[in-house]
Amino acid sequence: MANSSSRPTAAGRRKAGRHRGEGQWAAGHFTPLNANEQFKKDDDGLNVRTRIETIYSKRGFDSIDPADLRGRMRWWGLYTQRKPGIDGGKTAILEPHELDDEHFMLRIRVDGGRLTVTQLRTIGEISQEFARGTADLTDRQNIQLHWIRIEDVPEIWRRLESVGLSTTEACGDVPRVVLGSPVAGIAADEIIDGTPAIEEIQRRIVGNPAYSNLPRKFKGAVSGSPLLDVVHEINDVAFVGVEHPELGPGFDVWVGGGLSTNPRLGERLGAWASLADVPDVFEAVVGIFRDYGYRRLRNRARLKYLLADWGPDRFRRVLEDEYLLRTLADGPEPTVPAERWRDHIGVHRQRDGRYYVGFASRVGRVDGGTLTKIAELAAQHGSDRLRTTVEQKMLILDVEEDRVEPLREALAALDLQLAPSAFRRGTMACTGIEFCKLAIVETKARGAALVDELERRLPGFDEPITINVNGCPNSCARIQVADIGLKGQLVTDENGEQVEGYQVHLGGGLGLDPGFGRKVRGLKVTAEQLPDYVERVLTRYSAGRAEGERFAQ
Ligand code: SF4
Numbered sequence: 001m002a003n004s005s006s007r008p009t010a011a012g013r014r015k016a017g018r019h020r021g022e023g024q025w026a027a028g029h030f031t032p033l034n035a036n037e038q039f040k041k042d043d044d045g046l047n048v049r050t051r052i053e054t055i056y057s058k059r060g061f062d063s064i065d066p067a068d069l070r071g072r073m074r075w076w077g078l079y080t081q082r083k084p085g086i087d088g089g090k091t092a093i094l095e096p097h098e099l100d101d102e103h104f105m106l107r108i109r110v111d112g113g114r115l116t117v118t119q120l121r122t123i124g125e126i127s128q129e130f131a132r133g134t135a136d137l138t139d140r141q142n143i144q145l146h147w148i149r150i151e152d153v154p155e156i157w158r159r160l161e162s163v164g165l166s167t168t169e170a171c172g173d174v175p176r177v178v179l180g181s182p183v184a185g186i187a188a189d190e191i192i193d194g195t196p197a198i199e200e201i202q203r204r205i206v207g208n209p210a211y212s213n214l215p216r217k218f219k220g221a222v223s224g225s226p227l228l229d230v231v232h233e234i235n236d237v238a239f240v241g242v243e244h245p246e247l248g249p250g251f252d253v254w255v256g257g258g259l260s261t262n263p264r265l266g267e268r269l270g271a272w273a274s275l276a277d278v279p280d281v282f283e284a285v286v287g288i289f290r291d292y293g294y295r296r297l298r299n300r301a302r303l304k305y306l307l308a309d310w311g312p313d314r315f316r317r318v319l320e321d322e323y324l325l326r327t328l329a330d331g332p333e334p335t336v337p338a339e340r341w342r343d344h345i346g347v348h349r350q351r352d353g354r355y356y357v358g359f360a361s362r363v364g365r366v367d368g369g370t371l372t373k374i375a376e377l378a379a380q381h382g383s384d385r386l387r388t389t390v391e392q393k394m395l396i397l398d399v400e401e402d403r404v405e406p407l408r409e410a411l412a413a414l415d416l417q418l419a420p421s422a423f424r425r426g427t428m429a430c431t432g433i434e435f436c437k438l439a440i441v442e443t444k445a446r447g448a449a450l451v452d453e454l455e456r457r458l459p460g461f462d463e464p465i466t467i468n469v470n471g472c473p474n475s476c477a478r479i480q481v482a483d484i485g486l487k488g489q490l491v492t493d494e495n496g497e498q499v500e501g502y503q504v505h506l507g508g509g510l511g512l513d514p515g516f517g518r519k520v521r522g523l524k525v526t527a528e529q530l531p532d533y534v535e536r537v538l539t540r541y542s543a544g545r546a547e548g549e550r551f552a553q
Helices: 010-018 035-042 045-059 072-076 117-130 150-162 195-205 277-292 303-324 368-380 401-413 422-426 444-457 530-544
Strands: 078-082 100-108 114-116 134-137 143-148 175-180 218-223 237-244 248-255 267-273 346-349 355-359 365-367 385-388 394-399 427-429 467-470 484-492 498-506 518-526
Touching: 045 072, 045 150, 072 078, 078 143, 100 150, 114 117, 117 134, 117 143, 117 150, 117 368, 117 385, 134 368, 143 150, 175 195, 195 218, 195 277, 218 277, 237 267, 237 277, 248 277, 248 303, 267 277, 267 303, 277 303, 355 401, 365 368, 368 385, 368 394, 368 401, 394 401, 422 427, 422 444, 427 444, 444 467, 444 530, 484 518, 484 530, 498 530, 518 530
Parallel strands: 175 218, 218 237, 427 467, 467 484
Antiparallel strands: 078 100, 100 143, 114 385, 134 143, 134 365, 237 248, 248 267, 346 355, 355 394, 385 394, 484 498, 498 518
C-alpha cells in the first residue's frame, strides 16, 4: 500500500478527482464495484485449491460453486472450455453456464520458457492420460491442455509439482507467467542472463497472497537478449537487456503495454535496473498496480490505463518514492535489432560451442505424444534442456555438433521443422472456437490450413511475415502487431449470409519500427476467402517491393 507520507500535489488532486470512483484501493475504495471484485473480496482465488482437492474432485463437476467455477479456478490455471457445437453467433447471446462444458482447459506455466526433459515428458504423459492427447504451445511460453476432468486435477497437480512445474496463477487477476529469453544463459551475443531474476520473482511473487488480488491480469517479461525476444512492448512490466556506460550490463525498465481491445505499447521509465534490482522493481510495479490500479470497470483495469493517465515520469516517481524507497539510475534505451525473425528458429551455435535448435509445428498445435517424443529426442541427443518461445515454437539446447543433423532428421519425422517456410514460421493462432468460450470463429485448424495452402501457392516466398489469427477481439494471438492481423468475427458473404470471417489489420509489428496495424476500413474476409486474400496481398507486396523494404513499410 502507498505510504501516507506522500501527499498528492494540487495537480495530482485535480487529476485524481477526475478519476474519483475508479475503484483504486490507494484512494480508499475497498468496496467492490463489480462482480469480479466482489468474488475476489469474498475469498482469495488461491483458496479454491483446497476445495478442488477435498470437495470438487471427489463430488464432480456439478458440486462446483459458480463463483469458483467461473472465477477463482483461474487462479490455478483452470478455465471451463466451450461446449462443443455452439457456433460463434451465440457467443455473446448465451449465458455463461450455457457455454460451459464440463471439461477444463489447464494452463501450465513455463516461466522463462524453461523446461527439462523430465518436465516435458511429464506434460506429454499427462496430456495422453488426462487430456485426450491435446497440447498447445502458447504465445506466452505456456503449454495448455484441454478436456481435463475436475476429478483428475489433484493427480495432475501432484505429477506436475513432483517435477517442479505448476499451474499456480497461470490465469486470473494475478502476476502471470514471466516471459524470458528462450536463449537465456546460452546465447553468444547475450547482454545479461535474466534467469536468476525470473527465479526470484517466481519465489517471491507467485502464489503470494499479497499479490493474488490485482485489478486484472499482470504480464511480465525479462530478457537480456539483444534480439528483444519477449515482446517487451506489450507487457505490463518488462526488463530489456542494456549495457550501461558506467554500471555495466543490466536492464531498461518498460511499463504499461498491452493489447486486447485498446492496445497500447509499453513506455520506458528511463530507469536502469541491475539483475538484483529486477525482482524488487517487478514487485514494486505489481504493488502499484494492486494499490492504484482501476477496479471499477474490467475494461479499464489493466495497468496501461493508469500509465496513460500518469505518464512515465509520475509512474517512476511513485515507484521510487513510495515502493522502492530508493532511486534507480537513469539508463540507456535498448538498441533495436535489425533482424525481423527473433524466434530462434534454426541451428545456432551457443557460447559454449554446442548448438541449440529451434523448430516449428503449425500454429503451436502439438499433442501429448509429440511432446513425449520431443523429450525423448532431446535426451537421446544429449540434451536435458528445452525452451518455449513467444511465437508458439520450441528449442532444444546443448546439442553437440555431430548430433545436430540426426536430431534435425528425427524432428522432421515428427513434422517439426528447423527450416520452415515463412508461413509456418510466422503464423500464430489463438485457441479459438474449438475450446474458447469467448470465441466467434475457428482459428487453429484454419491457421494450419492457411499455412499449408500458402506453402503450396507461394513456394518461393521467403520474406519474414507474421500472420496472427484470432478468434475474437481479445487479441490473445496479438492481432494488432502482426503484418497481417486477423480478428475473428461474423461477416456477410456474397449471398448475404452471416459466416465466419475476419476483420483485417495490416502492417503492425514489434521491435524494429513497432506500431499497430491499420484496420483496413471495411476490409473483412470470409474464412473461405482467406487464402485467396492473403495470397493476393503477399503477391502484390512481392511485386511492388523496393530493395530492403519490409512488409509494414
Ligand atoms: Fe479466445 Fe478470443 Fe483469446 Fe482467441 S483471442 S483465445 S477466441 S479470448
